[in-house]
Amino acid sequence: MKVRTAIVGGGIAGLAAAVWLEHDHGVRDLVVLEASEHPGGKVATQWRDGCCIELGPQGFLDSAPDTLELAEAAGLGAEIVRTDDPFADRFIVRAGRPRRVPSSPLAFLLSDVLPVPARLRVLLEPFARRHSGGDETVRAFAARRIGPVAADVLVDAMVTGVFAGDPARLSLAATFPRMAAMEAEHGSLTRAMLARRRGGGGPAGPAGVLASFRAGMAALPGAIARQLGERLRTGSPVERIERGRDGGFRLRFPDGELGAERLLLATPAAATARLLRGPAPEAVPALEGMETAPVAVVVTAYRNPGAFGRPVSGFGVLAPGGEGLGILGTLYCHSIFPGQAPDGWILLRTMLGGARQPDAVALDDAALIRRTRRALAAVLGADPEPDSTWVVRHREAIAQYAVGHIGRVARAETAARDAGIELAGSAYRGVSVNDCIRTAREAARRLAN
Ligand SMILES: Cc1cc2nc3c(=O)[nH]c(=O)nc-3n(C[C@H](O)[C@H](O)[C@H](O)COP(=O)(O)OP(=O)(O)OC[C@H]3O[C@@H](n4cnc5c(N)ncnc54)[C@H](O)[C@@H]3O)c2cc1C
Known part of the structure; x- marks a missing residue:
């Protein structure tokens, strides 16, 4: 059997690429090959006891037009839910205590998120020297611009929250390209912050409101899967790819093979x-x-x-690596989106592991729950017995863009393209759901052309 286009990987990137190929370029003769039994990859939701349990992403920022268009194309425009309170409190742990993240420069000066000397050092940011070399780490950039203490609290928390990564290894240009560009354009993050206040997006990325779908994030891959029908083949792990004699490709499965004229790989690196x-x-x-x-x-x-003896409200709390809490952070899921927990319940989603504590993922469920409860007791001041617990492990959770990543992407893409193959997904130009959907559209366009 032969198809015009085969997409390998039915995560959000592969599924979005299929929609874009049909929607933007009229390509209907395509097939998406997904190894597991479920579409969506990391994007997966389960409902238990009236609780929405997100196994992967909690949501997406509603400032990305491609994602909103994809949701419309999948028939989910009316199903988008936005957080009740976009300005709800966020916390960062410092010196063992959660501190409210200030929402304005004045609030920052008055807050206890950093000690006084570190706050004053941040004020000197406009006078920091510019970087003159090539790629640098996020930690080096932040320490140079806002000082080492702010780097190890504020920027560490941001990197933990997005990448579960190590700021001392990740490439600034690859992970926060806007931040690198804003230093280049504005000469200072302070001026970049002012640009954000004017609505142009912050140094870390575009501003927006956290959004999801009424039935949870898996609604999106679910709806795309229904539209694709038999063109999505789950339980189809591609084992090998060979060049066919006709210039196309032969994809080998454990129990068969498929010919394809064009190929898009949306699998992890x-x-x-x-x-x-x-x-x-x-x-x-x-x-x-x-x-x-x-x-x-x-x-x-x-x-x-x-x-917990006091209200647990806001978005959640992030734990910088230096705090040694044993967790990356906790989302207060009951107070993010409406209807994702029964009234009055507290629903907490704690992340552990990441680049700096990869061994945590090897712990058994009981040990992970113990570690979570210990950290929650330190942050929230009590250790009540949970009524329900769920544990999920992602062994390849989040792509890490180490220094030199941009060059690696260029080499991989060029070599693949020379062979007539396009690459898409979180391994390359952004790990967020929004990035995966946007870059899948670009890959689909290159493939169609
Ligand atoms: C715990 C967690 C929380 C996150 N939180 C957020 C968040 O709040 N917001 C946000 O925007 N992002 C978040 N992310 C990141 C985001 O979810 C991922 O980066 C994104 O979903 C990755 O999509 P993908 O399609 O690139 O890859 P994947 O989802 O990994 O999909 C790749 C697919 O390829 C399949 N595959 C692999 N090999 C083969 C093969 N040989 N043959 C066929 N199929 C194959 C896999 O089974 C998989 O389904 C989070 C990620 C995790 C893990």
């Missing part, structure tokens, strides 16, 4: 490297140099709204 060994071996070293961080997710639910 390690799987992509294995698949390209045959048709584009020059791409393999660059892909093998790309890392991922594992993450464990522990969800704890409490029926008693007073379980």
Whole structure:
């Protein structure tokens, strides 16, 4: 059997690429091949006891037009839910205590998120020297601009929240390209912050309101899967790819094969490297140099709204690596989106592991729950017995863009493209759901042309 276009990987990137190929370029003769039994990859939701348990992403910022368009195309425009209170409190742990993240420069000066000398050092940011070399780490950039203490609290928390990563290893240009561009354009993050206040987006990325779908994030891959029908083949792990004699490709499965004229790979970097060994071996070293961080997710639910002896409200709390809390952070899921927990319940989603504590993912469920409860007791001041707990592990959770990443992406893409193959997904130009959807559209356009 032969199709015009085969997409390998049915995560959000592969599914979005399929929609864009049809929607933007009229390509209907396509098939999406997904190894697991479920579409969506990391985007997965389960409902238990009236609680929405997100196994992967909690939501997306509603400032990305491609994501909103994809949701419309999937028939989910009316299903989008936005957070009740976009300005709800966020907390960062410092010196063992959660501190409210200030929402304005004045609030920052008056807040206790940093000690006084570190706050004053941040004020000197406009006078920090510019970077003159090539790529640098996020930690080096932040320490140079806002001082080492602010780097190890505020920027560490941001990197933990988005990448579960190590700021001392991640590339600034690859992980926060807007921040690098804003230094280049404005000469200072302070001026970049002012640009954000004018609505142009902050130094870390575009402003927006956190959004999801009424039935949770998995609604999006679910709706796309229904539209694709038989063109989505789950339970279809591609084992090998070879060049066909006709100039196309032959995809080998454990129980058969498929011919394709064009190919788009939307698999994690390690799987992509294995698949390209045959048709584009020059791409393999660059892909093998790309890392991922594992993450464990522990969800704890409490029926008693007073379980912690005080209200648990806001978005959640992030724990910078230096705090040694053993967790990356906790989202207060009951107070983010409406209808994702029964009235009065407290629903907490704690992330553990990441690039700096990868071994956490190897702990058994009981040990992960113990570690979570210990950290929650330190942050929230009490250790009530949860009424329900759920544990999920992602061994390849989040792609890590180490220094040199942009060069690796260019080498991998060029070698794959020379072989007639496009690459998409979180391994390359942004890990967020929004990034995956946007870059899948770009890959679909290149493939169609
Ligand atoms: C715990 C967690 C929380 C997150 N929170 C957020 C958040 O709040 N907001 C946000 O925007 N992002 C978040 N992210 C990041 C985001 O969810 C991911 O980066 C994104 O979903 C990755 O999509 P993808 O399609 O690139 O890859 P994946 O979802 O990994 O999909 C790749 C697919 O390829 C399949 N595959 C692999 N090998 C083969 C093969 N040989 N043959 C066929 N199929 C194969 C896999 O089974 C998988 O389904 C989070 C991620 C995690 C893990």
